[in-house]
Amino acid sequence: LSYQTNTDDEFQIFKLEYRFPAFGDRVVFTFRPVNFSLNSVLTANSPYFDAGRGSISRFTDSSPIFKIGRLDSGLGFDWLITDKVRLQVAYGTRDSENPGKGPTGQGGITDAGHSAVGVQFLTVPFDNVLTGVTYINAYSEDGYxxxxTGSLNADTSGGLSIPANINAVGGTVQWRVWEKIxxxxxxxxxxxxxxxxxAHATSNTYLFSVGMSDPFGRQGDLFAVLFGKPLKLVDGDNGIEEDEDTSYHIETFYRYKVNDYITITPGFFVVTNPEHNEDNETIVIGVLRTTFRF
Structure with missing residues (x-):
């Protein structure tokens, strides 16, 4: 689920962030030492990227490439080049406080066992269209x-558990066809x-969605249907096995606004051929999410 977590009965800081504008407010710098991800700087360009108010599954809230590395601290900047073009750059690490994790064994923010840098261009070709092109370069001490999201085989890059360089490219688009769709x-x-x-491994993923805001004249409500292919390992060699079959994810939800502070979201999603294996039975999960905002 998009909002699922285990705190082990401990109090945790969910977000600690410092932002400041520069260069006539056209550039915003961000530093987040806690709970950082590339999406902390790079816009997900997804109308459902909100754990409490967006989609109900982790796969559908944003592209999996933004989640690479399971980072926990980082920084970046967002530069409004023109009114229709933005450049966003982010860099993050995981467990950078532990020495001996990275390629040189020194640890730290530039030598962590897991790190990633992301670059994204956002453009507005038309007033009702937002597009994004993203490139990510990462280092993983175990290749994961x-x-x-997706199959375990894809998410572990074949499961060799040895150091690897990871490159990812992606594209996103939102098109407001009508005021409410x-x-x-x-x-x-x-x-x-x-x-x-x-050895090398190649994986891919995609998703399509349609959403209707304020259906039935109810302001603040949202109905959505999403369909996609979770991350799948499609090519590998020298000990890397490909996923043999194809899994599909179908999801729908309705966010009902009770008042300015409470929303209730019933929904469900279906995963066919889990793990991209046709021998596995279809999974159906129903959800009733209540979100309080104060």
């Missing part, structure tokens, strides 16, 4: 993507190249 889509390719091996 750690997106927690928005079409969305995203897709991405991930290329894992193992450093001390000739």
């Amino acid at each position: 993507l750690d997106t927690f 928005t079409l969305g889509a995203w897709g991405g390719w991930v290329f894992t190249n193992y450093i001390n091996s000739d």
Whole structure:
């Protein structure tokens, strides 16, 4: 689920962030030492990227390539180049406080066991269309993507558990067809190249969505239907096995606004051929989410 977590009965800081504008407010710098992800700077360009008010599953809230690395601290900037073009750059790490994790064994923010840098261009070709093109370069000490979407085989890049460089490219689009109807889509390719091996793994993913805001004249409500293919390993060699079959994810939900502070969201999603394996039975999960905002 998009909002599922385990705090082990401990109090945790969900968000600690410092932002400041510069250069005539056209550039915004961000530093987040806690709970950082590339999406902390790079716009997801998804109308459902909100754990409490957006989609109900982790896969559908945004492209999995933004989740690469399971980062926890980082920084970046968002530059409004023109009124229709933005450049966003983000860099993050995981467990950077632990020495001996990275390629040189020194640890730290530039030598962590898991790190990623992302670059994204956002453009507004038309007043009702927003597009994004993204490139991500990451290092993983075990070769894992750690997106927690798609098959385990894809998310572990074949499961060799040795250091790897990861490159990913993706695209996103939102098109407001009508005042209350928005079409969305995203897709991405991930290329894992193992450093001390000739093995490599290639995975891809995509999603299409349609959403209707304020249906039945109820302001604040949202109805959406989403369909996509979770991350799938489609090509590999030297010990990397491909996912043999194809899994599809179908999701729908209705966000009902009770008042300015409470929303209730019933929904469900279906996953066919889980793990991209036709021998696995279809999974159906129903959800009733209540969100309080103060």
